[in-house]
Amino acid sequence: MGTATTNPNVNYLTEFSGVKSWLLSLDHKRIGLMYMIAILFFFLIGGLMAMLIRLELFSPGPTLFSADTYNQVLTYHGAIMVFMVIVPGIPAILGNFFLPLQIGAADVAFPKLNLASWYVFMFGAILAFSTLFTTKIDTGWTFYTPYSIKTGTAVITMVLAAFIMGMSSILTGLNFIVTVHKLRAPGMTIYRMPLFVWSLYSTAIIQVLATPVLGITLLLLVAERVLGIGIFDPKLGGDPVLFQHFFWFYSHPAVYIMILPAMGIISELISAFSRKTIFGYRAIAYSSLGIAAVSFIVWGHHMFVSGQSEIAGVIFSFITMLVGVPTAIKMFNWLATLYKGSVSFESPMLYALGFLFLFAIGGVTGIMLATLGVDVHFHDTYFVVAHFHYVMVGGTLMAIMGGFYYWFPKMFGKMYDESLARITFVLIFIGFNVTFFPQFILGAMGMPRRYFDYIPAYESLNKISTVGSWMISAGFFLALYVIIRGITSGEKAPANPWGAKTLEWQTPSPPPHFNFDKKPVVTGGPYDYT
């Protein structure tokens, strides 16, 4: 399919130069890199907040700062990591870059809208960070009423920022849906699309349908604060629990915005590094859509002890159990793909295997939390904190790292240092388990989340957890070094260093401005290794 370029030195990185050629670029690849730089920066700040949280919890009592500061730090950690890192992370960076390449398109359907999404996102992010220099916000990333109505005014700014970033998310989702429908290369039938594309498509549907509900909810919260309309404030006849319903109606599907693209990456990695056709292609593709659909009707499992009726709790518990099935199907499909494969252990694959390990634990603990009688005890304890970090960090972040190393040669035309990259995996993987596994036990022992201080019985496990956080951050700083060194002085990468079969590997590394020198014509499936 791909042919040699007429001039191998001209690619999307070198064809134009200057700051303006980046800030006004309509190239999905450059926009993807612009997202990457911004999100890496946000991740650094969110990560430093996490380090501070763990340092404060190293010992009971005030260690580093006051309770008020701690509450602010945990709020910023959550809000930054959710709204600015994990939700946009995979779609905006790797999705932007590789969705058009994987379906053989020259760009996304609406390149100008794509650039506009980046500016909207950056505007929201700057607005969010501006609160750091005013009164700060201490509501937790969930903005639960009535606390968020009573506390400092920065809530309004932060909520508007989340609203604006949500807008960017909607635009990106819309762009992806249209791109998948209209811009596939000749021969790229829907069942020849790579599973990463399927997962991005499912994600985009959730982004477009669920994010407006968050927008409306956040605007109502602003109206409540500014105008006192009495929707959530019990003093005015409102109902604070209504806010939780609205909030989770978005934020539960948002969990799948975070994890589905990660699952897509894992499908790519496992197939590529086993040099084997993915097992159960259609089952994986449709389970993505299935998860996306069911994700809209499970929000009440965040509210088992909030005061919703018993029957509501029972229904939500039941439907939540059903989400477990397509997730289990994916796990078994990945295992079956390894069977009789030719498995190699470059760092992207190590991250993919790390994902399977951590996601298995995140999955079974999710089933425990879906079980009503047991959830009452675990609800809002460190068990929940551990569970969602296993899924969001152990899952999504492992997939981002794996995907990032996998596509690094394509993005920059250089190879990274493989042995250093393997060390980053070892540090992050072990550090992650040391940090978060003790938190399951802390939760079982009853330690509530969002606690600035704790009783002495919880001290030793908290100490272990804090030590683990140092290992994780060492791993991420080393990864940053690997990336920078790879970009500046890595060896030149071949077009297809892994021997993978999807379309993005059939064009030069880095790709030319319009991705393919000659419009590709697709004649086979994405994982045709035989």
Place this chain on the structure above:
Amino acid sequence: MFWLNFANAQSFMPTQGTLIAERVDSLYSFLLISSLIACIILIGGMIYFVVKYRRKSENDKTPNITHNHFLEFLWSFIPLVLFLFMFAWGWHVYHDMRKMPENALEIHIFGKQWAWEVQYKSGAATSNLVVVPINTDVKLIMTSKDVLHSFYVPSFRIKQDTVPGRYSTLWFNSNKLGEFHIFCTEYCGTQHSGMIGTLKVVTQQEFDAWLEEESKVSTLPLADRGAKIFQVKACASCHSVADANVKVGPALWQQWGQQRKTSGGAMALNEEYTRESILNPNAKVVAGYNSNIMPSFQGQLSEIELAALIEYIKGLK
């Protein structure tokens, strides 16, 4: 045996204080053992495959296995049956947690920033202390005075949010004497993690005696009554009375008559200023402290209770 022991929920769950707690733990043990087996299959299978099928040469041939209907049916159906079984068991336990007993000892609980106020029908009132008799059905009728809180007793495996503007309920029947932690598990601001109470299970005789004693507060001398109110209204969680340590608000120990800088000018701590600070705390905030921290007690205290508080603070030496 190690794994069985590890999977025994009791090995790291808190003491079981009720029958419900034992039932929760049985369910949890089942979930834990199933989870361990699932992880051994998934993670063990993964490790086995990647070792066995590691790349031997660059020219390895891999078979083109696209799907297998029987296997796919099995690994969808077996998890489904297991999940539905867990769901039903979880529902069963939850239903009994939520089914309120009749003729229970009813106690009113008010969550507030940052204490639990406890009101008995006899008139007895405490703060951060719930005393109940052993082997008795107890029903808590709960609401909040400000933001969301959540009443959680780890040893009883029960938890319920308290929501301003509505009542929520919780019940338990403890079969174990002793003291158990009450935690707040819904984030409520500065002192969220300090909102810790004690649930004390005593014998019926001890309970009757305690309740009678606590109900006699209105016959006490004024300052003693003030001391009681100071505890019940949880003033002590922010103002220290036995030393000069600053908690959230200024200490009150040895302060009577002392001059202080406030947002409304220099003030001596006298009857008038104390009254105003209780009813309208933001009027004159002591320099160095934030406003909008202390809630107003306007409408919550009678004149005689205000006088009692003032007499108590006057006597803090």
